[in-house]
Amino acid sequence: MFGEIIANGPHIPTKTVEGATLAKLESEWNEADVRLIELNCKAMSTLYCALDPIEYNRVSGCDSAKEIWDKLEVTYEGTNQVKESKMNILVHEYELFVMKKDENISEMSTRFTNIVNSLKALGKIYTNQENVRKILRSLPKRWEAKMTAISEARDLKVLTLEELFGSLMTYELEMNSKVEEEEVKPKKNFALKSSHHDHDNSEEERDEEEEIALMTRNFKKFLKKKKGFGRRFPKKGENKGESSKTETPTCYKCKKQGHYKNECPQVNKEKMKYKKKALKVTWDDSDESDSDNNSSDNEVANLCLLGYINESNISEDEHAKLLSASI
Structure with a gap:
């Protein structure tokens, strides 16, 4: 009335x-x-x-x-002009409505309801189906599975806005509970184990491993070169068997004939000289160590001998003999 x-x-x-x-x-x-x-x-x-x-x-x-x-x-x-201006602003907010990053379903529903009610007061009314579809489109990508399930299982023409918000709130609670359970799970043991390692010991171990790897690479290079060492190809126009019988061997060290370099007296003298020096270093290291570590000392002595030989300027054949003598 x-x-x-x-x-x-x-x-x-x-x-x-x-x-x-x-x-x-x-x-x-x-x-x-x-x-x-x-x-x-x-x-x-x-x-x-x-x-x-x-x-x-x-x-x-x-x-x-x-x-x-x-x-x-x-x-x-306001006047009709003011109402129209307010309506345009609210319609723009309605069309661009999306769920914010740090917003939950309850806060999103409150914000959306305020926009719809304000538009209704100004004479702009949206149907329930339009509002439901708008809410589903405004959900972020992590809600895609739930959005697809609602669209396939429910009739959007009958589904009310309140029922939609209730279903989304239930799904949100389940997601939050799973996240909390994952946060409570203990971390893996390897992270705790790495934190208890001594920093100095780890650096020493890495240095030793690098030295061993370098020596191993140098030794492999030496073995590759040794496979083709000492080969002599026959001259042009002569057979291999004839050249080996008729030619007299020449030493590359003293330039004398009748013997090879590995049989040269000068090479043997230098070889004994370097061998004595190398063995002297290994004897000193072995005296300072304990009797319980004999096996490890032998490995250190051999590595020292190998490193000393690699730094010298003697021939590859002499390298091989000294390595066999040290082993």
Whole structure:
């Protein structure tokens, strides 16, 4: 009843005299006129009771409920131009609505409901199906499995917005519980083990491993070269057997004939000289070690001998013999 008074304005009793419509005097009012006029007064009183003192002072000079309502409407909603501007802003927010990164389902539903209700107050109304589809499209990629399940299992024409939010909240609780369980699980043992290693010992071990690897590579190179060492190809026009029988061997060390370099007396003297030096180093190292580590000392002595030989300038054949003597 109040809606008609506020929308259409107060009732004014009238009468028709000689074809003209005139307002009735108060003494001419009938019972229906009095009831309609009282209804306008009741509507004004209801509006006054709902306002605070500041708003009451703004509308206290109004003569009807419609006038009060129109004044309040312009104050808070603005003119038609202001309403249209607000509606455009809200429609833009509705179309670009997405779930924020650090936002949960409850916060997202509150934000979406505020936009929908504001649009409804301005005269823009979306159907329930449009709202449901909008919420599903606004979910991030990690919700893709749940979004697909809802779209296939439920009829979006019948599904209400409240049911959709309830289903999403349930799925969110399950996801959070799984994340908490994964965080509680202990870390792997290898991380704890690495933290207890002594830094100095690990550096020494790495240095030893690098030295052994370098010596091994040098020894392999030496073996590859040794396979083709000492080969002599026959001259052009002679056979291999004839050249080996007729030619006299020449030493590359002393340039004398009758023997090879490995049989040269000068080479043997130098060989003994270097061997004594190398063995002297190994004897000194072995005296300083304990009797329980004989096997490891032998390996160290051999490595020292190998490193010393690689640094010298003697021939490859002498390398091989010294290595066999050290082993």
